[in-house]
Amino acid sequence: MLExxxxxxxxxxxxxxxxxxxxxxxxxxxxxxxxxxxxxxSLALVVGLQVFMGNSGILSFAHIGFMxxxxxxxxxxxxxxxxxxxxxxxxxGVVAGLELSPYLAIALGGLVAAAVAALVSYPLMxxxxxxxxxxxxxxxxxxxxxxxxxxxxxxxxxTLFGLPKVTDLHxxxxxxxxxxxxxxxxxxxxxxxxxxxxxxxxxxxxxIGAGIPQLRWRAxxxxxxxxxxxxxxxxxxxxxxxxxxxxLKETFVVLGMLVIxxxxxxxxxxxxxxxxxxxxxxxxxxxxxLNRAQIxxxxxxxxxxxxxxxxxxxxxxxxxxxxxxxxxxxxxWPFRSIPTKGAARPAPSTSTRKAxx
Amino acid sequence: MTAAIQFVIxxxxxxGAYALMALGLVIxxxxxxxxxxxxxxxxxxxxxxxxxxxxxxxxxxxxAAVAVLAAIATGILTDYVAxxxxxxxxxxxxxxxxxxxxxxxxxxxxxxxxxxxxNVPVPDVFSDTVQIAGAITPVRNVLTIVAAAAMLSIFAxxxxxxxxxxxxxxxxxQFTMARMLGVPANLVISTAFAISGLMAGVxxxxxxxxxxxxxxxxxxxxxxxxxxxxxxxxMRSLQGAVLGGFVLAFIDTGLNYSLPQNLLQxxxxxxxSLVILILLWRPEGLMRxxxxxxxx
Numbered sequence: 001m002l003e004x005x006x007x008x009x010x011x012x013x014x015x016x017x018x019x020x021x022x023x024x025x026x027x028x029x030x031x032x033x034x035x036x037x038x039x040x041x042s043l044a045l046v047v048g049l050q051v052f053m054g055n056s057g058i059l060s061f062a063h064i065g066f067m068x069x070x071x072x073x074x075x076x077x078x079x080x081x082x083x084x085x086x087x088x089x090x091x092x093g094v095v096a097g098l099e100l101s102p103y104l105a106i107a108l109g110g111l112v113a114a115a116v117a118a119l120v121s122y123p124l125m126x127x128x129x130x131x132x133x134x135x136x137x138x139x140x141x142x143x144x145x146x147x148x149x150x151x152x153x154x155x156x157x158x159t160l161f162g163l164p165k166v167t168d169l170h171x172x173x174x175x176x177x178x179x180x181x182x183x184x185x186x187x188x189x190x191x192x193x194x195x196x197x198x199x200x201x202x203x204x205x206x207x208i209g210a211g212i213p214q215l216r217w218r219a220x221x222x223x224x225x226x227x228x229x230x231x232x233x234x235x236x237x238x239x240x241x242x243x244x245x246x247x248l249k250e251t252f253v254v255l256g257m258l259v260i261x262x263x264x265x266x267x268x269x270x271x272x273x274x275x276x277x278x279x280x281x282x283x284x285x286x287x288x289x290l291n292r293a294q295i296x297x298x299x300x301x302x303x304x305x306x307x308x309x310x311x312x313x314x315x316x317x318x319x320x321x322x323x324x325x326x327x328x329x330x331x332x333w334p335f336r337s338i339p340t341k342g343a344a345r346p347a348p349s350t351s352t353r354k355a356x357x
Numbered sequence: 358m359t360a361a362i363q364f365v366i367x368x369x370x371x372x373g374a375y376a377l378m379a380l381g382l383v384i385x386x387x388x389x390x391x392x393x394x395x396x397x398x399x400x401x402x403x404x405x406x407x408x409x410x411x412x413x414x415x416x417x418x419x420x421a422a423v424a425v426l427a428a429i430a431t432g433i434l435t436d437y438v439a440x441x442x443x444x445x446x447x448x449x450x451x452x453x454x455x456x457x458x459x460x461x462x463x464x465x466x467x468x469x470x471x472x473x474x475x476n477v478p479v480p481d482v483f484s485d486t487v488q489i490a491g492a493i494t495p496v497r498n499v500l501t502i503v504a505a506a507a508m509l510s511i512f513a514x515x516x517x518x519x520x521x522x523x524x525x526x527x528x529x530x531q532f533t534m535a536r537m538l539g540v541p542a543n544l545v546i547s548t549a550f551a552i553s554g555l556m557a558g559v560x561x562x563x564x565x566x567x568x569x570x571x572x573x574x575x576x577x578x579x580x581x582x583x584x585x586x587x588x589x590x591x592m593r594s595l596q597g598a599v600l601g602g603f604v605l606a607f608i609d610t611g612l613n614y615s616l617p618q619n620l621l622q623x624x625x626x627x628x629x630s631l632v633i634l635i636l637l638w639r640p641e642g643l644m645r646x647x648x649x650x651x652x653x
Contacts, residue, residue, distance in 0.1 A: 059449050123637050130392050130592060133452055134584050135636060138629045141581060145626040248577070252460050259453050301472055302464030309461035313439065313454050320446040 006188055009330030013180050013270050017043070021173045033169055039277045040172035041234045043270065044179040046257045048226030050269040051183050052219045053258065055192050057199030058128065060136045060220075061251055062121075063227050065143030066113040068246030070228025071235035072147060072154050074109030075163050078102040078236070083162035090152040102166040106232035113228025118221045125216040128202065140251065147243035159242045167237035175233055179226050183266045184328075191218050249305070253280075256308045260315050262322025267329040272322065276308065283307055363492040367610045368603070370498035373505025374560050376602030378579050379586035380512065381556030383598040384549045386587065387529035389444065391451045393550075395435050395459035396583060397576025399557035400564060403428040404571030405466060407477040417480045425558030431462075432554025436547055459576070466573040474570035483566045501563045508559060509599060512552075516595070521548065529593075585632050591642030600643060 017040070024036045049063045077100045079087055084096055100108070124135050147154050154160060186192045195215040198205035206212060235241060253276070261272020283304040290300045315322060385393050406427040410420040439458040443450045483497040516522035527535040528545045536542050557579075564579060565571060582605065590601020608631055612624050620627075635643075 053449075057449065059452050124633070127636070127640060129448060130386065130390065130452075131588065131636070131640065133392065134588050135633060137584065138581075138588075138632060142626050142629045145623060145629075149622045149626075252456065255453065255456070263449065300468065302467035305460055305464040306468060309457040309464065312457040313461075316446075316450045316454050316457075317442040320443060320450045 002188060005328070005330040006184065007330070009267065009328040010181065010184050012329045013184070013267060014177050016270065016274060017173050017177050017180070021169055024169060035277070035281055037167065037169055037172045037237055039273065040169070040176040041167075041230050041237065042254065042257065042277060043176040043273045044172075044226055044230040044233070045254050046261075046269045046273045047176070047179040047183045047266060048223045048230060049254055049258055050263065050266060051186055051226065052216075052223035054264045054266070054269070055187060055195040055199065055219050056216045058136075058216070059133045060223075061133070061255075062136045062139040062143065063223065064246050064251045064254060065140045066117055066224040066227040067231035067234070067250075068143060068147050068243065069116050069224075070106075070109035070113040070231030071241065071246070072109075072160070072231075073112035073228070074102075074105040074232030075160055075235050076153060077108050078105035078164060079162045080164065087160060087162040088153070088155055092152060102164050102236050106166075106229060106236060109232030109235075110225050110229035113231065114221050114225035117224030118217070121220045121224075122213075122217055125213040125220065140247070144243060144247050147246065154243060157243060159240050161240035163236050163239045165236060165239050167233050172233060172237070175229060179230075180266060180270060182222065182226065183269070186219070186222060187266060191215055195219055252305070253308065256312050259312055259322055262324035264321065264326055265324040265328050268322045268324035271324065271329075275323075279307070279311075280304055359491040362490050363494065364610065364614065366489065366492060366494050366498055366502070368606050370501040370505075371610060372603035372606030373501050373509075374563055374602075375582050375586050375606050376599040377505055377508055377556045377560045378583040379590065379598035379602045380509075380595065381553040381560075382583040383587050383590075383592065383595055384525075384552050384556075385546075386592055387595065388525065388532065388546060388549050389440070389451075391440065391444070391448065392455070392584075393435060393440075393553070394452065394455040394580070395439060395462065396553065396557060397578075397580030398459050398462040399428045399431050399435075399554050399576070400561040400579050401462065401466060401571065401573065401576045402431045403558045403561035404477055404565050404575060405470060405475070407565065408470075408475045408571055411476065411478045417478060420478060421562050424561065425555060428558030428561060429551050429554035432550040432552075432557070433547055436550040440546070440550075441543070463573045463576070470573075472573065474572045476569060477565050477571050479566050479569050497563060497566050504559060504563070508556070525549065585629070587642075589632060589635055589642060591644040594642070594644040597642055597644030604643070 020036055020039065024032050045063070045067060049060065052058070052060055052063075076088070076091070076095055077098060079099075081097055081099045084091055088096075120139065124132065124139070127135060148157050150156075187196070194205065194210045195212075195218075197208070198210050198212045198215060202212065231246075257272040257276040258269055259272070260276060261270070262268025287300050287303045290303075319325065381399075382393065382396055385391070403424040406424040407420055410423060413420070415423075435455065435458060439454040440451060443454050483495070483500070485496045486493050487496050487499060488494075489499075516526060524535065524540045525545055525548065527538070528540055528542070532542070535545075560579065565575075586601035586605045587598050588601070589604050590599070591597030605628070608628055609624070612627055613621070616624060616627070
């Protein structure tokens with residue numbers, strides 16, 4: 001049974017998503033709707049990354065690679081059969097005639113990503129620290145290389161087109177909300193608690209019987225599942241994309257959102273994503289205003305990334321844990337003091353004891 | 358026979374460059390137990406220094422020296438910006454700050470110079486070819502071998518014989534103990550970053566000599582190479598890094614020679630899969646470093 005503050009956290013995290021949907025629908029501006037859909041997809045991605053990184057404490061670069069797997073897998077299932085002749089002329093016979101409902105295809109994309117993750121990551125989960133980070137980096141490169149060159153399925157480095165556009169604001173918001181719920185539930189589950197114990201002290205956690213590689217593997221597969229669904233969703237929103245959409249630049253953005261918000265908490269993932277998206281859109285409009293005004297001879301590019309990089313370094317120097325370093329929003333001060341049935345506010349030590357029992 | 362000599366020269370020249378790259382990464386990792394993601398950008402900085410100096414009346418060697426100095430300065434800057442402020446706090450924090458610093462440098466190059474490739478000056482001798490025992494090879498390859506051999510010997514000598522080298526090796530083995538015995542921590546770390554910059558700067562000269570151009574994203578490939586080589590060789594051992602560099606060059610060149618054309622484009626995927634296999638077999642890498650040492 002979940003604790004009261006966990007319910008509160010869930011409520012407070014789903015609230016901004018609901019507000020976003022309401023606000024966009026009230027305003028009815030198309031540009032805003034596009035930004036909101038992108039935000040919801042990023043939200044699912046960042047929360048998915050948090051499932052692995054936050055609970056295991058291991059930095060993973062491969063996440064965006066699984067988003068790519070999900071996007072391509074769902075595309076192969078959902079591109080209409082008559083379009084496939086043009087978009088993917090060399091596709092293998094079995095799937096060439098296949099044409100599933102895009103919604104089913106998005107779900108399948110997530111499952112394919114999870115299956116790939118389950119296969120390749122199992123041996124990698126034994127590694128810790130720098131070796132784990134480097135292999136996840138290598139994994140991203142492997143996935144990218146395959147997407148870039150497996151022309152039969154991905155159309156190679158060229159743009160893959162012809163996906164039906166089915167992702168709307170409601171679907172994206174529902175997925176983001178689903179990802180948040182999954183992440184919170186996972187964090188409070190037995191696996192999540194044990195995994196967090198291993199994050200804080202590997203030796204001690206192993207000593208009380210935590211099978212660390214197995215725990216990490218579960219988190220990694222769940223994280224890849226969410227990334228895969230987000231990828232499929234994004235693919236069916238943007239309708240045409242190429243492998244370079246799933247590489248270091250996107251990794252950096254997603255990582256930046258998570259780090260600024262706070263890696264260890266779902267609240268951090270959610271608020272980091274909102275904050276960075278708004279900041280990004282602001283900077284991007286500055287950038288395009290500069291380009292339109294033609295103040296400089298060449299196009300201004302990279303301003304947003306420079307700003308994000310500076311913000312990340314600044315946050316990590318001042319607040320290494322991010323905005324929500326250890327406490328979920330449901331347990332932060334103004335909410336914690338809600339009296340429970342005449343009982344006084346519990347002292348911090350009591351609440352920790354309750355959490356561990 | 359000719360093919361064999363060709364193969365050996367290819368492996369040695371590629372391996373020399375890889376070994377220097379790996380060494381530059383490991384020298385920092387050995388002491389701090391932290392990976393520097395902004396390492397590839399040192400090559401980019403050296404490249405853009407050459408580009409900015411192009412057209413000046415200076416002889417190429419002077420330009421090259423300035424480029425190497427710029428790489429060294431950027432290496433030390435990495436320490437001050439991305440490592441020193443967060444070093445004591447958390448591993449993940451430093452990995453992310455160095456990744457952020459790498460993105461910062463790349464996008465600064467995009468913003469202030471150009472996203473398009475820029476030409477760098479390359480000496481004429483680089484593009485000449487020479488015949489060795491029947492095998493025709495670019496002089497650049499031979500020069501890479503010579504330079505790598507010289508750098509590695511000097512480096513080995515410095516690490517073995519000088520006070521600084523001994524202090525650095527002590528710090529890499531037991532950082533806390535070394536500090537107690539009076540090794541100045543910040544000086545050793547900054548020196549490690551400077552050496553890292555020196556290695557990257559020298560490699561950059563040869564790396565850029567191949568294509569003759571520099572782009573903001575040029576650092577990625579050398580960074581990956583250095584990562585993989587160090588992981589193969591053993592993250593903690595300097596000899597391991599050199600060995601790893603040559604092993605990786607051997608794998609790469611071997612795949613180049615043996616893979617059929619239609620699989621050749623997947624070469625990177627094959628290489629990285631092999632690396633994952635090696636890691637499964639020996640998670641510590643081929644050479645074990647000093648056994649002790651907590652991260653500091």
